[in-house]
Amino acid sequence: MPVSLSIVVPVYAVEGYLYQCLDSLHAGLTADERARVEIIAVDDASPDRCGRMLDDYAKDHSGVRVEHLSANVGLGLARNAGLAAATGDYVWFVDSDDWLPPGSVRAVLAALADEKPDVLLIDHLRVQDGRPKMDASSHLLAGAPTLDRMLGVQHTAWNRIVGREFLLRHGLRFGSGWYEDVSFSHPVLLAADRITALNRVCYHYRIGRPGAITSTRSHRHFEAFEQYDRLQEWMDEHGVDPAIRRRLFVLMINHLLVVAGNDGRMHPGHRRNFFRRLAALHRRHRPAGYRPHGVKHRLVAAGAYGLYALLRAGYRLAGIRAGNPERTLPVSADVVSPPYRAQAASII
Structure with a gap:
């Protein structure tokens, strides 16, 4: 019909x-x-x-x-x-x-x-x-x-x-x-x-x-946190299955990490505060049974902005050397300078 x-x-x-x-x-x-x-x-x-x-x-x-x-x-x-x-x-x-x-x-x-x-x-x-x-x-x-x-x-x-x-x-x-x-x-x-x-x-x-x-640098990118709070409230009200909540939690952190690392959206002066808000959101909504996936997720869980910034800088440097300064694939601990590897080991 x-x-x-x-x-x-x-x-x-x-x-x-x-x-x-x-x-x-x-x-x-x-x-x-x-x-x-x-x-x-x-x-x-x-x-x-x-x-x-x-x-x-x-x-x-x-x-x-x-x-x-x-x-x-x-x-x-x-x-x-x-x-x-x-x-x-x-x-x-x-x-x-x-x-x-x-x-x-x-x-x-x-x-x-x-x-x-x-x-x-x-x-x-x-x-x-x-x-x-x-x-x-x-x-x-x-x-x-x-x-x-x-x-x-x-x-x-x-x-x-x-x-x-x-x-x-x-x-x-x-x-x-x-x-x-x-x-x-x-x-x-x-x-x-x-x-x-x-x-x-x-x-x-x-x-x-x-x-x-x-394509706009603005403090309004922080409004993403309000939208994710709304999503979490909706899932609370509707009793969403815990496995689905864990799946969406990973997707949420992935998305916000993309926003945090995007120079076209995030002014460098706002990035530290954005990461702190992301870590707070992580604590607020972390579902039962969830374990951090990958290096960046562990850094968010620990609220370790300094190490995140080092990883990001190292990876961008690797991207520049490869001819791709906007490279955004998952970060490897290998790009962190040796003096910081021991500090990072307890987290990653």
């Missing part, structure tokens, strides 16, 4: 990318497919021409609706506004600086009709300076869509298409602030009875755009 799809597009300061995004959402669809797809663009009080561009676009394209917010509320709450206006069987949250490759909506509609899942996960390409690259977690979509396996897929809103009634029934919404995907993308998987995966690239994720959160 055919299904209908609402594509929610929050829009803020992306006038250079907006038409590419919107055009990609219904390109190549038949009249019948277009009738089953509604596009809800949410103007989050954008300071540029985006609001006018959306109105003009909606006049020329049926099935496009525009919601104008009176004040800027941020990505998560703008998505909630779009969800409130949606009428489709399923909802797909698409960011307005990204775009879909041809045939994506048709493939998603077919998969939803065949499987009738609560959540459908899709593959994507990371595109930076016009160069596409597979995500490190993409291979997980090729296997059985078990909960444990799908929890390892990049935790974003745009790579999972979710049943609208399912979201309403479970009260799943986005929180305010940066890293809003954290307290949404994991709970939708944990609450789902049926998860399926489409092992096909259906999304192009733009990397390195000026003004994007992941």
Whole structure:
């Protein structure tokens, strides 16, 4: 039986990318497919021409609706506004600086009709300076869509298409602030009875755009801790299995270590405090039966920022010598200078 799809597009300061995004959402669809797809663009009080561009676009394209917010509320709450206006069987949250490759909506509609899942996960390409690259977690979509396996897929809103009634029934919404995907993308998987995966690239994720959160140095990256606290509270309320909590705990520490080590996001003057907050989060939410995985996790558990900084500096030096200064693979204790190896031995 055919299904209908609402594509929610929050829009803020992306006038250079907006038409590419919107055009990609219904390109190549038949009249019948277009009738089953509604596009809800949410103007989050954008300071540029985006609001006018959306109105003009909606006049020329049926099935496009525009919601104008009176004040800027941020990505998560703008998505909630779009969800409130949606009428489709399923909802797909698409960011307005990204775009879909041809045939994506048709493939998603077919998969939803065949499987009738609560959540459908899709593959994507990371595109930076016009160069596409597979995500490190993409291979997980090729296997059985078990909960444990799908929890390892990049935790974003745009790579999972979710049943609208399912979201309403479970009260799943986005929180305010940066890293809003954290307290949404994991709970939708944990609450789902049926998860399926489409092992096909259906999304192009733009990397390195000026003004994007992941390319901006800001103290607001500390808001990630609030989002993970929300996730932990949700799991407390819903009695999530301890093994799943340990799995998500590892993923949480991995994610925050990436943020801590990313010079594009973290000002060097903020890194020590961020690490301290990470160590406190580790103590606060460490699940029963958990043992630290790897060197960096042990350093976080010990609150050993000095050793972490040495490891990071040593590994970056090794990356520079190898021609890759942004190298971010797991750190080996071998890169630590000899005077510090004995000190590190008690931790790692």
